[in-house]
Amino acid sequence: MNGKNSVEVIWRKRATRALALVFLLGILISTTGLCSAAEVWSDNFDDCNCEGWTIDSCSAADGTLRSLSTGGFACRESSITEGTWSFDLELKEYVSGPELGFEMGAVTPTVFFMSTHPEETPWYFYSVYSTLVYTQTGTKPILEIRKNNANGGGAFTTWVKLASYDLEEDDFGWKHIDVARTAGGQITVWLNGTMVMQAVDNEISTSEYFVFMANEDMAIDNIVLDDVPRFAGITVELLAVGAVVSLVIVASILWVWRRRG
Incomplete structure (x- = not known):
């Protein structure tokens, strides 16, 4: 495996890990809405x-x-x-x-x-x-x-x-x-x-x-x-915020990946 392919494999792995973190972050952001609801x-x-x-x-x-x-x-x-x-x-x-x-x-x-x-x-x-x-x-x-x-x-x-x-x-x-x-x-x-x-x-x-x-x-x-308006325990607004944050992180990862490629 040449050096360029090796770097690409490394960055693919990092991107996969980052996407997994983004997914967990989205869940964390979303469930925060359920905790912050005040009677x-x-x-x-x-x-x-x-x-x-x-x-x-x-x-x-x-x-x-x-x-x-x-x-x-x-x-x-x-x-x-x-x-x-x-x-x-x-x-x-x-x-x-x-x-x-x-x-x-x-x-x-x-x-x-x-x-x-x-x-x-x-x-x-x-x-x-x-x-x-x-x-x-x-x-x-x-x-x-x-x-x-x-x-x-x-x-x-x-x-x-x-x-x-x-x-x-x-x-x-x-x-x-x-x-x-x-x-x-x-x-x-x-x-x-x-x-x-x-x-x-x-x-x-x-x-x-x-x-x-x-x-x-x-x-x-x-x-x-x-x-708090809940959406199966998650607010619609928080879902939107989580989606935007996820897109920004993914776009940043792809930009860095291309620059290093």
Whole structure:
């Protein structure tokens, strides 16, 4: 092996090692996001009270925040616009009966994770909305990402659907939901740890409240808000930074390699 080939082999080995280090560096940078997430507020209602909340026809007597009537309402001050909203949401099939005179589908469990006050006009919000469709063999729950209609109207009369996800037929019960929103307006939703919806919208840039609305005997629990938008435990911004750093290092290695070649 001549001297030139020997040098080339050495530099190839060094480049391979450097790329391995870049890969490890990217993992380290990315996982830093998970460690740096700071909890802003949380509530698991284990104390069976609604301290800090403004409520109407809701109660925490059973250790969850539960609606007591059609259109039960609860809100808490929250200015987070970039971060992760995590909560457990109880999905139930609609209940109807002759004593009601209508089907209780007016206000299905809805979480307005970014919202102005619902009584203000116009009402600005991003929400995770649950609904359902009837099929020939059962009932299928559906989750949607919604925002307010710029032309006005209530959250349940006019809205803009940004994304949706169909669950399996008759798949009701408690579901764990994580919602992440980045500074660039990317909204990602996970259902029981699996990413199911994603949309990008940056029309709304402020928030005043976290709002829960639901029909009778539907609930939310284990709410946690933190200030980092996670992407399977990694922030999208950190992934971008890691990619840029990796490209710069690789480009530097290749430049040095060529100069020595």
